[in-house]
Amino acid sequence: MSETQKLLTESAGRIFTDLCTRDRVEAAEAGTWPQELWQALADTGLTAAAVSEARHGAGAELPDLCALARVVGYHAAPVPLIETWLAEQMLAAADLQPIDGALAVGPVLRRDTLRLARQNGHWAVTGELKRIPWARNAAAIVLTAEADDGTRTVIVRDTKTIVEDWNYAREPRDTINLDRHRMSEDAVGAPGRGYGRAELFFRGALFRTQEMAGAMERVLELTVAYAKERIQFGRVIGKFQAVQQQIAALASQVAAGSAVAQAAAEANAAGLARFEIAAAKARIGEAVAVVAGVAHQVHAAMGFTHEHALHRSTRRLWAWRDEFGTETEWQAWVGTVAAQLGGEALWPYIVAARKPDLGAPLP
């Protein structure tokens, strides 16, 4: 871990330790915006971490943001940090000005599309976008829209048509319904600049992978601690071999998840590394079944209560493995790439530090 990463993750870790308390996470899950936490993150520059120094942000690189995202996941922080970073990256790529406050992005579903067209002398967007993370709390929603002259990045600020919904972790995943929604000129980027939907999707998958790695580390920690503390038949349950074997299997999956998250973070230091993102999201998504499954088995009834902390991490793992591509979707994508490569070309591709982009379409 680089010095910058150490500094960033430590300062984020301190804030989360203080402000991601159980009560606050529960309040957020019940619908209260965690203003105090967000403010603390803003004060230390973490909300603007993805904004370049030239644009008065912290100028963190993608691997640094990945390291931070892991901390977010570890603490189950109920804030749209990675969404805000994604939005800032989209704005920068589209030569639009950075925006203060919590931000949301979209479309996040591959089958959702937003259309942009000129009507009566102004821009207007139309489309129903589902499962937009944190839309209700966002100062602005940064979206990729399809216009006649190509893809453009647009900023939607004042949508009144949000239908609130939640994921398993009770994080906001809202529907926004835009019907010839009028846009000001400065809220529309140039054609062909900025991210397309696929790029947003890959980047979202990269960040979710990091959050999942953090959440898994937390689950392992909780599970080992519980196994050392809970006594049955006169001894701690961690002394039972059946329990040990299960936790070892969990640990192997967590180690694999951490390794791929780290690998994907590094690979993305020099431009978008699609293969690594796809493979990492697939591998870590697959790991969730064992990680969450064993953790709950070891915690037994206690882990099934609202009282216990475990579910705050496992519910996030269940939600995040489905967002920005499930493991089977990414497996199919990787399988398509491998089939294109053919047998003998696979190995050199797998071990190459920088892999050529084979341009496979999204799953």
Added chain:
Amino acid sequence: MFTSFSLAGIEMPDHLERLREEVRAFLRAELEAGSYTREPSGWDRYDAAFSRKVADRGWIGMTWPRQYGGHERTSLERYVVTEELLAAGAPVRAHWLADRQFGPLLLAAGSEDQKRTYLPRIAAGECYVCVGMSEPDSGSDLASIRTKATKVEGGWRVSGRKVWTSYAHRAHLMNLFARTAAFDEKNRHEGVTQLIVDLDWPGITIKPIINLANDHDFNEVLFDDVFVPDDRVIGAVGNGWKQVSGELAHERAGSERWLNAYGVLVHLLDSAGTHPERGSAEKIGRLVTHLWTLHRMSFSLAGLLNQGITPAVEAALVKDLGNQFDQDIPEAARQVLQEEDRARLPEEDRFNDMLDRALLYAPSYPIRGGTREILRGIIARGLGLR
């Protein structure tokens, strides 16, 4: 934050990339010259001529000191070379154990005389070693071995029975684990000694044990009052257990733990075509994500070993995941190309041969080199549960 696993990333310096290229060029040339072909048994083939060629390139004993025939290269360089050889299915089994385990053991615990006698021959690709640990009544519980070495004038007299000894019928030497002191339940790990035995010595009988694939791969090795001179004791008498424990991270972390069935995946990709349907693409893709993950984890481990760190837990965990991968490949392959498809593959297509071998050998991987349960016990200990 919880940092139980030290599997951080490592830089891939340019010279490692060049080394990979060098190995690939060598393999391409050998393939063209017909000195080996990709076979169902992959790298698990004895081929003395090929081992000597690998030695000529300086790829055996890579990390050892020059004075013993080594090449003083880093363990990362060794990792890259071995990984390339295994992935290509090059027949490197003959020198494998001597290079991976026996050489490093001698360097760590052997006498000067032993190092001088054996290491140069091993590095030349001319001396092959097998390991005699398991016995009929001692598998996972290695400390319970009964093969007995009794002190006599100038050496030891060994009697006992070893089983499952891979390639004893082809190797020159055995690294023999024998009891030199009576078993003591309170100090169960003491009194075991490692001895270097020439397999053609009088009193040694090697009998094949045919495995379920109908191959002769492992053996029963009987010792009937075999004389072993004192200078064949490795390290200290009674210290065998400690000596072997230090080697386990090296033994478990390498790519040989997940490149046993790889040939199936190579042939599957070719036989399944460039546009597999969705279900097949998922199954193939899953294998590929695991391959990429294991490569990454093993490579990180090699980086740690290179820094002199021996991450026993991480090594156990990579072996556990790797063993699973070797089993997952044939399972997925038989679902992508099902009986109906396989029956119609052209005559020259090797996929069926590859699958046969991988499927039949699949049960052996989570057994040899420490069973899955024993590995998970090690992981649990590392987590502080035992």
